[in-house]
Amino acid sequence: MMGTLAHSTAAGPPSVNPGTTPERVLPKLKISHLNFFYSAYHALHDVELEIAANRITALIGPSGCGKSTFLRVLNRMHETVRGARVSGEVLLDSEDALAMDVSKLRRRVGMVFQKPNPFPKSIFDNVAYGLRVNGTRGSARLQEAVEHSLKRAALWDEVKDKLHKSAYALSGGQQQRLCIARGLAVDPEVLLLDEPSSALDPIATAKIEELVFQLKQNCTIVIVTHNMQQAARIADDTGFFLLGKLIEFDKTEKIFKTPAKKETEDYITGRFG
Amino acid sequence: MTRHQWRKLVNAVMFSITAACAAAAVCVLFWILGFLLWNGGKSLNLSFFTQLPKPPGEVGGGMANAIVGSAQIVLIASLMGIPIGFLGGIYLAEFGTGAFPFFVRYTADLLNGVPSIVMGIFAYAVAVRPMHRFSALAGGVALSVILIPTTIRTTEQFLRAVPQMLREGALALGASKWKSIATVVVPAAVRGVATGIILGIARIAGESAPLLFTSFSNQYWSTSLNQPTASLPVMIFTYAISPYADWHRQAWAAGLVLLALMLLLNISARLVLSPGAPRN
Numbered sequence: 001m002m003g004t005l006a007h008s009t010a011a012g013p014p015s016v017n018p019g020t021t022p023e024r025v026l027p028k029l030k031i032s033h034l035n036f037f038y039s040a041y042h043a044l045h046d047v048e049l050e051i052a053a054n055r056i057t058a059l060i061g062p063s064g065c066g067k068s069t070f071l072r073v074l075n076r077m078h079e080t081v082r083g084a085r086v087s088g089e090v091l092l093d094s095e096d097a098l099a100m101d102v103s104k105l106r107r108r109v110g111m112v113f114q115k116p117n118p119f120p121k122s123i124f125d126n127v128a129y130g131l132r133v134n135g136t137r138g139s140a141r142l143q144e145a146v147e148h149s150l151k152r153a154a155l156w157d158e159v160k161d162k163l164h165k166s167a168y169a170l171s172g173g174q175q176q177r178l179c180i181a182r183g184l185a186v187d188p189e190v191l192l193l194d195e196p197s198s199a200l201d202p203i204a205t206a207k208i209e210e211l212v213f214q215l216k217q218n219c220t221i222v223i224v225t226h227n228m229q230q231a232a233r234i235a236d237d238t239g240f241f242l243l244g245k246l247i248e249f250d251k252t253e254k255i256f257k258t259p260a261k262k263e264t265e266d267y268i269t270g271r272f273g
Numbered sequence: 274m275t276r277h278q279w280r281k282l283v284n285a286v287m288f289s290i291t292a293a294c295a296a297a298a299v300c301v302l303f304w305i306l307g308f309l310l311w312n313g314g315k316s317l318n319l320s321f322f323t324q325l326p327k328p329p330g331e332v333g334g335g336m337a338n339a340i341v342g343s344a345q346i347v348l349i350a351s352l353m354g355i356p357i358g359f360l361g362g363i364y365l366a367e368f369g370t371g372a373f374p375f376f377v378r379y380t381a382d383l384l385n386g387v388p389s390i391v392m393g394i395f396a397y398a399v400a401v402r403p404m405h406r407f408s409a410l411a412g413g414v415a416l417s418v419i420l421i422p423t424t425i426r427t428t429e430q431f432l433r434a435v436p437q438m439l440r441e442g443a444l445a446l447g448a449s450k451w452k453s454i455a456t457v458v459v460p461a462a463v464r465g466v467a468t469g470i471i472l473g474i475a476r477i478a479g480e481s482a483p484l485l486f487t488s489f490s491n492q493y494w495s496t497s498l499n500q501p502t503a504s505l506p507v508m509i510f511t512y513a514i515s516p517y518a519d520w521h522r523q524a525w526a527a528g529l530v531l532l533a534l535m536l537l538l539n540i541s542a543r544l545v546l547s548p549g550a551p552r553n
Contacts, residue, residue, distance in 0.1 A: 107446075129448075134446075
């Protein structure tokens with residue numbers, strides 16, 4: 001189903017991005033020796049990964065392979081789960097992400113979830129939420145920031161006349177773009193997307209992908225996806241997880257055309273998963 | 274009789290029994306309502322709401338002091354009980370894992386089942402005896418002890434019904450846990466919580482046993498919260514067991530007024546919870 005959509009969007013994200021970005025720059029996120037446990041269960045094994053700035057990094061793999069767990073470690077959402085324990089190092093611009101103030105980290109590393117989760121508030125209040133809890137006051141500033149964020153999330157034209165209506169009146173795809181706008185409002189350096197279009201129809205999915213593609217100009221994107229075509233369409237780099245291990249990480253083109261590992265090849269050619 | 278006919282017969286019999294029981298339940302309710310309306314309606318007049326009780330033997334008078342007294346006592350109970358119950362409920366729903374929350378939850382359920390007269394004895398011991406007098410305050414303490422466990426449990430229940438992903442959404446934007454509870458979780462649950470609290474208030478407003486030896490009663494206006502204070506349920510009790518026909522008449526009227534107040538609270542609870550009510 002998704003394959004037919006490969007080039008349906010106006011922005012037309014190419015399926016493989018030519019390497020226009022410099023090869024060696026400081027990574028935005030550097031993960032080393034990352035191990036993760038849910039109580040006794042060892043969910044991630046010694047993950048090593050460097051995520052480059054202003055690129056889209058896709059994480060693929062079968063269900064339960066640890067890709068979502070890995071994503072949630074990057075802004076420490078795993079801390080809401082009892083019994084979750086992490087060891088190793090996550091550096092955000094060479095700062096220790098696991099040791100810094102968690103609110104500060106989450107302002108810099110935003111997250112969009114699998115199912116759209118707007119708050120039961122107005123559209124405006126949803127987008128302004130992150131700014132308000134982080135101390136932004138003054139209606140003019142909020143107004144401006146909300147408009148800017150909704151424009152970045154390509155939702156402004158659809159909602160500008162009903163900013164004070166409930167966010168629940170929007171469609172699923174609009175709600176998800178609202179959640180992206182909400183995340184963008186605090187101007188994060190990194191945006192984590194956890195299967196952001198898995199609950200959406202193909203047209204809404206195409207809009208999200210187009211949007212994500214635009215966002216990488218100002219933001220580093222890490223996207224977990226169940227959908228390999230989606231990874232191939234939008235990602236610059238792709239990592240393949242299997243049974244809690246990062247099997248292979250490389251340019252998306254390399255992963256999909258000439259994977260180095262047998263497991264990767266088996267997965268992308270559909271032999272399992 | 275064929276198997277098919279037998280099945281149809283069983284079906285019809287069971288349907289009739291359940292319908293008859295449902296009708297019986299409604300009948301009892303309407304019987305009570307009718308009785309109250311008939312007897313109370315006959316005795317209700319304007320002076321019931323405006324005048325003080327008359328001494329026995331004199332016809333007429335009203336229960337203005339008991340209406341105000343009930344309102345005072347319920348208000349005191351609410352001011353003490355709602356904050357404790359509400360915040361305790363937040364604790365149970367949002368921070369409640371481990372032995373202590375289990376203990377709190379269990380105790381709240383146990384407290385819910387304690388007969389209300391026992392709450393009265395408790396309030397007598399902790400409020401009336403140290404103060405050396407019956408008072409509206411002591412009555413408020415007794416009723417708040419009844420209000421707290423119901424408020425705790427309903428608050429917890431409605432907060433738990435808020436989807437986890439809303440909490441995560443708030444946390445992911447850099448909100449602290451407390452901020453996410455105050456600005457997202459509680460607002461999302463506020464209508465359910467408010468309904469539960471209103472129903473809790475309706476319940477304590479009709480309690481007489483805990484007030485018998487805490488707020489006691491008063492034939493006159495109470496000039497401070499520190500005095501014995503009249504309340505509708507206690508007045509009903511005192512007047513109904515008296516030997517005077519006119520007092521019986523007034524007890525019916527008081528019963529009707531109390532019922533009307535309950536109905537009002539119940540309807541407002543329904544309105545709060547109805548899908549048509551404005552959201553945020």
